[in-house]
Amino acid sequence: MSHVRQQIRAAVVARLTGLATTGTRVSASRVHPVARGAGPTLAVYTLDEESERMSIGADPEMDRTLTLGVEVLVQSAEFDDQMDDVCAEVEARLGGWRPGDPKVRELVLVSTEIQPHGEGEVTAGSCVMGWQTSYVTLASDPTISL
């Protein structure tokens, strides 16, 4: 069984696959760069997670607040408009949605950071949307949300 964090990430990737603008160009991490000429692309990864002990005892319950990054990458002369189009589609899909497990709380958009890139044959832009959720696990078992 995988970490709940990984399960959430996989659920978000599945949820975002098939959007009108990005189609199947969604990945659960992005080690290798997006190829030249590829259309708008999404990368989903963990930005950070904070954990807090909720109970006493040898194996306490842990309240975890997870922030996922959904990064939008666009190479286009109209990257501003295209990025906002993709953001609108992502927000419509993820806003208020529980990623997979019903015990995991709804996703909330907490930040959007945008950066243009002047280098390269075509202007480009990238944007990271921070999506927050939370869940509870036992300290000894991060694979099951309580």
Add this chain to the structure above:
Amino acid sequence: MAVESAGDLASFFGPAEFAVGAIYSLARGGDTAITGIFDAGYTRIAGIGQAAMTSVQPTFTVRTSDLPAPARQDSGDTVRISGVRYKVVEVQPSDDGAVSTLILSR
């Protein structure tokens, strides 16, 4: 001090050597045929987060004296090379100013 003589530069930027023909178009109007060395090397564009993109960075290196006017960034000037029109987005003069590398974008 310039390393090359004007003759050296002229032959270096000749079509028989490394250069290709192009049309330099001023934003205010007027086309000029010039020659220069075109390159489009690999470049990696780091995203704002963990991801990145790959691209190429077109450049066109010319004798500064061949330009119809001093090349300026954000002037709206364009260069047409092999049928492709590029915007001049950055101008990088050499130390002695004899050569300019134009950074291009589609």
